[in-house]
Amino acid sequence: MKDDFEKLLDQQPEKEPEPQERPALRDIPVREELVPRTVTAPDGQEIRIDPLQDYYCQAGPTVQTPAYTRIIEDLFNWARAESLWILGFGTGCGAIEMRPLMTPRFDAYRYGIQWRPTPRQANLLVISGYLSVKTLKRAIRSYEQMQNPKYVVGLGSCTINGGMYWDSYNTIKRLDDYLPVDLYITGCMPRPEALLQGFDDLKKLIRAGKAEGANKYAENFERYKTNQKRVIKDWDMPDYSW
Amino acid sequence: MQTLISQLQTRFQLSEFILQRDNLAFVTVTREQLRPLLLHLRDKEGFTHLVLLTAVDWIEDNIFQLTYLLGDRTAGCDIGVRLMLPRDVASMDSIHDLWPTAATYQRELREMFGIDFPESPRVDEDFILEGWTDLPPYRRDFDTLKYSQESYVDRLGRETKDPAAYMKLKLYPDEDNDG
Ligand code: SF4
Numbered sequence: 001m002k003d004d005f006e007k008l009l010d011q012q013p014e015k016e017p018e019p020q021e022r023p024a025l026r027d028i029p030v031r032e033e034l035v036p037r038t039v040t041a042p043d044g045q046e047i048r049i050d051p052l053q054d055y056y057c058q059a060g061p062t063v064q065t066p067a068y069t070r071i072i073e074d075l076f077n078w079a080r081a082e083s084l085w086i087l088g089f090g091t092g093c094g095a096i097e098m099r100p101l102m103t104p105r106f107d108a109y110r111y112g113i114q115w116r117p118t119p120r121q122a123n124l125l126v127i128s129g130y131l132s133v134k135t136l137k138r139a140i141r142s143y144e145q146m147q148n149p150k151y152v153v154g155l156g157s158c159t160i161n162g163g164m165y166w167d168s169y170n171t172i173k174r175l176d177d178y179l180p181v182d183l184y185i186t187g188c189m190p191r192p193e194a195l196l197q198g199f200d201d202l203k204k205l206i207r208a209g210k211a212e213g214a215n216k217y218a219e220n221f222e223r224y225k226t227n228q229k230r231v232i233k234d235w236d237m238p239d240y241s242w
Numbered sequence: 243m244q245t246l247i248s249q250l251q252t253r254f255q256l257s258e259f260i261l262q263r264d265n266l267a268f269v270t271v272t273r274e275q276l277r278p279l280l281l282h283l284r285d286k287e288g289f290t291h292l293v294l295l296t297a298v299d300w301i302e303d304n305i306f307q308l309t310y311l312l313g314d315r316t317a318g319c320d321i322g323v324r325l326m327l328p329r330d331v332a333s334m335d336s337i338h339d340l341w342p343t344a345a346t347y348q349r350e351l352r353e354m355f356g357i358d359f360p361e362s363p364r365v366d367e368d369f370i371l372e373g374w375t376d377l378p379p380y381r382r383d384f385d386t387l388k389y390s391q392e393s394y395v396d397r398l399g400r401e402t403k404d405p406a407a408y409m410k411l412k413l414y415p416d417e418d419n420d421g
Binding site: 028133134137160161162166167168169170171172173174177230231232233234235 | 370371372373374375376379384386387389390393394395396397399400
């Protein structure tokens, strides 16, 4: 334990790096909680913390290769399809249609679908409507924090082509430019039945091994990041929130 | 309401009130009149509630109009105080010390219209938008369609139909749909 700790201390740079030395963050100041700082431990020891280095993975996402034989992969996919855990993150009007799904009338739980409070426990991100640039930022961070295998479903016409917010100054128009979408559900807004149908389709995709969004994200990480940074003008967060 | 209006008019030398309803009147004031009038309405006349503070962009006249809407909760009546600002030097005195909630409105106006309220708490911080670099989006010379086309990629295949004509076609297909 002590060794590790010393190693950690050794790794610290001599002087505080200037913010503009970070190419990814350009000249936007990083968020307050990401600024390098010195904290005093309970035993009086001073510890240097650089959150961007210490708290976040420096490597990008990696492609997950399928299991060694088809039959095993099929088994995995069957298991994945039968437990869709949705991140409880509502972005637009469509989020309102998720409530009836959670409750007895439509009861999505009977299909092995449930909602989770944190990205770490979820494997399905439902973008439930228009995404403002500000929300996109949060959606990206949430998506990146989810563990593989993970899927994205876009709900409603807003995620597909901007919907009725097609001329808005603040909402994106094509979700798949910024996040790897496995499935879209059309409608404005889609009714709970449509959602159930959509989840069923997603299950079929997963079982067929075609829901490869997360791998697509890893393969085209650069492209996604370029697109994301084009609209998020104050990029003040880690490039990859893992 | 009428008595109150005439009292106010003699007291503050105000211009004509526009009586929109029995319990809603508007008046346009000058910058110097605003603060004493608001104070008087709040402390003496029972208009204790700042209902809203909003702006209108009269771009043709090169003017921003601020509207301070005050409410008297017990009497159930409202007075709107209007104030015209030149559009190019859009700056106004803050009233956050009269109503703390005004600070939030002023932050919004600063962000969406670019109207400055020096000394208002946190007025220069981002409010709803983050990292906005263009013109304030509620200004009428900001072209939201153009901005959205330049910033966000369209998906091909999107069709737009005239709602009235389309509904007519769908609901009454047998009728003559030319005119
Ligand atoms: S598709 Fe319709 S219901 Fe969904 S977010 Fe857009 S406007 Fe709202």
